[in-house]
Amino acid sequence: MFDFMDFPVFGPGEIVDFYSASSPACTLQERDRDQDLAAFFPELIDSDWQEHRCSQSVESQSSNCSSDDLFASPASPPPPPRTYKPCFVCQDKSSGYHYGVSACEGCKGFFRRSVQKNMVYTCHRDRNCIINKITRNRCQYCRLQRCFAVGMSKESVRNDRSKRKAKKEAVKMTIMETYELTAELGLVVEKICRAHRETFPSLCQLGKYTTNSSSDHRIQLDLGLWDKFSELATKCIVKVVEFAKRVPGFTGLTIADQITLLKAACLDILILRICTRYTPDQDTMTFSDGLTLTRTQIHNAGFGSLTDHVFTFAGQLLPLEMDETESGLLSAICLVSGDRQDLKEPSKVDVLQEPLLEALKIYSRKRRPSMPLMFPKALMKITDLRSISAKGAERVVSLKMEIPGSMPPLIEEMLEDLQNLESCQRGHTSFSL
Incomplete structure (x- = not known):
């Protein structure tokens, strides 16, 4: 009944180790197991299992190695550290060959600085001072002469300096090449810059004039300054609307979204500009x-408690040293923000903002290659602007109770709650879109 089984034949007296991987019994068991596995998992036998068998074979071979192989010779010790002759100048411990001779770090640096800066030294004795590691700092003239005497080379210093300069220039050029505006982004920057410049003249283009009105101390409200300020504010709002209409893609949005964005960002842009x-x-x-006003006069003109917040923000902008292109791009980014409430098509607004962000990032990094954090710092100012704008809206509410008569309509409408937006969309808005 066991004819189908293929048992190995053992000789008389033969001892069989069933636990050895090389024994016939073990070979039989493994062959049968392989056949069974191959029937159900052919891909396993083709790849993973064969890999497993090979590793077993290697282990088996290694187990048959002689006992001498088990005790490998110890690894050779690491080579001894490289040693140099003492410093040729002062006999101190040398750190290597510098400018043609074995020299210590102190003499290397002294020689480099002396050559690069064309230093002229004077010996206060007989120009024959002893130079060693104790006396080397006492006479710079004799130390430099000693450097030349032992063979230090001026040309090596110049070549080293040229290599360093070339390396710095290469790094700088690499950075400059990395941040290049594409033709399309360059056109966006050009349009934004022109729109900003034509709706907001720079400080150097203005003829400054001042007033002595209520400049001594803070009061609740100077009506004369308020009238002047409200007149200027109305004109500035009109200029912001004009700027917005020239931002690429802005007029392609729905009228409702244009109004929403303008009302949400107008005060942000006005504060950034001032x-x-x-x-x-x-x-x-x-x-x-x-018109140039002091902090006290601006407070009395109607800013009130908002004054110090605005001046603090202005001081924080100074380290950024933004030019008119960056100010224009940041104003445009404030304008087309898809996170504003009550937008009908926020995704379209986000699409408009993306090239503006990319343009500001590339422009600012190209303008300041060594200051990569200027772009994120500029974007963080948008959060500060929104916080100040919220306080500005609260200030307008309190102003309504302080001023006689009514608030100028454009100022009031710009800062009114967005819950009244529907009435503006029906044609009752003063924004000239």
Whole structure:
């Protein structure tokens, strides 16, 4: 009944080790197991299992090695550290060959600085001072002469300096090449910059003038300054609307979304603009017609408690040193923000903002290759602007109770709650879109 089984034949007296991988019994068991596995998992036998068998074979071969092989010779010790002759100049411990001779770090640096700066030294004795590691700092003249005497080379210093300069220039050029505006982004930057410049003249283009009205101390409200400020603010809002209409893609949005974005960002842009006309040494700000007011006068003109927040923000902008292109791009980014409430098509607004963000990132990094954090720092100012704008809206509410008569309609409408937006969309808005 066991005819189908293929048992190995053992000789008389033969001892069989059933636990050895090389024994016939073990071979039989493994062959049968392989056949069974191959029937159900052919891909396993073709790949993973064969790999497993090979590893077993290697282990088996290694187990048959002689006992001498088990005790490998110890690894050869590491080579001894390289040693140099003492410093040729002062006999101190050398750190290697510098400028043609074995020299210590001190003499290497001394020689390099002396050559690069064309230093002229004077010996106060007989120009024959002893130079060693104790006396080397006592006479620079004799130390430099000693450097030349032992063979230090001026040309090696110049070549080393040229290599360092070339390396720095190569790194700089690599950075410059990395941040290049594409033709399309370059056109966006050009349009934004022109729109910003034509709706907001720079400080140097204005003829400054001042007023002595209520400049001594803070009061609740100076009606004369308020009338002047409200007149200027109305004109500035019109300029912001004009700027918005020239932002690429803005007029392609729905009228409702254009109004929503303008009302949400108008005060942000106005604050950003006035803060770029801050003069820190005089603590003044200059408005679009050239009127220059002190912090106290701006407080009395209607800013009230908002004044210090605006001036603090202006001071924080100074380290960024933004030019008019960056100010224009940041204003446009404030305008087309898809996270504004009550937008009908926020995804379209986000599409408009993406090239503006990319343009500002590339432009700012190209302008300041060594200051890569300027772009994120500029974007963080948008959060500060929104916080100040929220306080500005609260200030307008309190102003309504302080001023006689009514608030100028464009100012009031710009800062009214967005819950009244529907009435504006029905044609009752003063925004000229």
